[in-house]
């Protein structure tokens with residue numbers, strides 16, 4: 144067992160070996176430009192076609208509904224800003240939630256500087272949006288609803304298809320950021336009934352620097368950058384073929400193994416939690432409803448233990464993240480935990496532990512031992 148044990152798969156994942164193998168030829172032998180008419184150009188064009196099919200297949204979309212981008216942040220920008228630019232007549236109101244990633248919130252804030260009004264829906268103590276609140280927030284000038292599929296910090300899954308039904312009834316487009324859910328739980332754009340969906344490569348064993356946006360046929364999007372006609376002009380610029388190939392392969396692997404991966408993630412997450420609860424008892428507070436949560440995510444607070452002190456104390460053994468940030472001696476809690484109404488003490492005691500497909504039983508046994516010893520030592 145190699146240390147430190149990585150238990151922060153929601154931050155990023157290693158690239159799967161099969162993905163690297165698939166990508167490698169496109170760095171040297173198959174280096175052509177996909178727009179070139181000769182053989183190595185065509186090989187690259189075909190590689191993109193294949194990857195587009197692989198991505199589309201994982202989410203039950205049509206290949207022509209997939210646009211490759213550089214990351215989830217870009218996909219969110221293209222979805223929200225691009226939709227707003229192409230649909231100015233629909234009005235100047237956007238509905239989102241109080242627990243979105245900055246890659247959504249900051250786009251909304253930016254649009255607010257152009258006169259857009261943003262409704263940030265509240266969440267319950269587990270970070271869940273109430274669909275009834277979405278319905279109440281809708282106005283005649285609501286142009287777009289954007290609510291994430293699953294939360295990166297606490298793992299809470301939002302009632303996307305219920306919200307989509309409300310959006311459809313009111314003829315409002317609906318975007319969801321699925322950066323965290325893809326590859327961990329089923330993501331089916333027909334069942335979710337969304338118009339736009341964000342995909343992130345590096346959360347799903349593909350490289351950093353590649354993402355995609357699902358755009359339902361008929362949804363108008365204006366490009367944010369201007370250039371040639373790649374990606375139907377919606378996202379111009381010579382395609383990042385090796386990374387596109389990598390994302391395609393990662394999606395294929397996720398589709399082949401989804402239920403096994405999902406089971407593996409939750410079995411180990413639950414084993415970790417059981418171990419902690421057995422040894423630490425009531426001092427472990429879970430910040431999510433685990434029956435409605437990503438299978439790999441455990442957001443917990445250890446009573447009377449500073450999350451920063453804990454994460455740093457164990458960092459030679461286990462890598463985890465915290466629910467608060469520490470700058471110049473001042474601690475600020477995350478906007479997600481704040482929106483969930485967690486008191487300051489619980490929020491600053493919150494850590495996020497996230498398992499991955501490479502996590503082993505042995506690693507979890509070790510993580511329980513390390514965490515229990517550290518919590519006992521640090522609790523005041």
Ligand SMILES: Cc1ncc(COP(=O)(O)O)c(C=O)c1O
Nearest residue numbers: 214215216244246295320322323
């Ligand atoms: C839910 C969610 N959306 C968007 C992003 C942004 O991803 P990237 O930094 O790869 O653009 C992240 C990354 O943590 C995320 O968790």
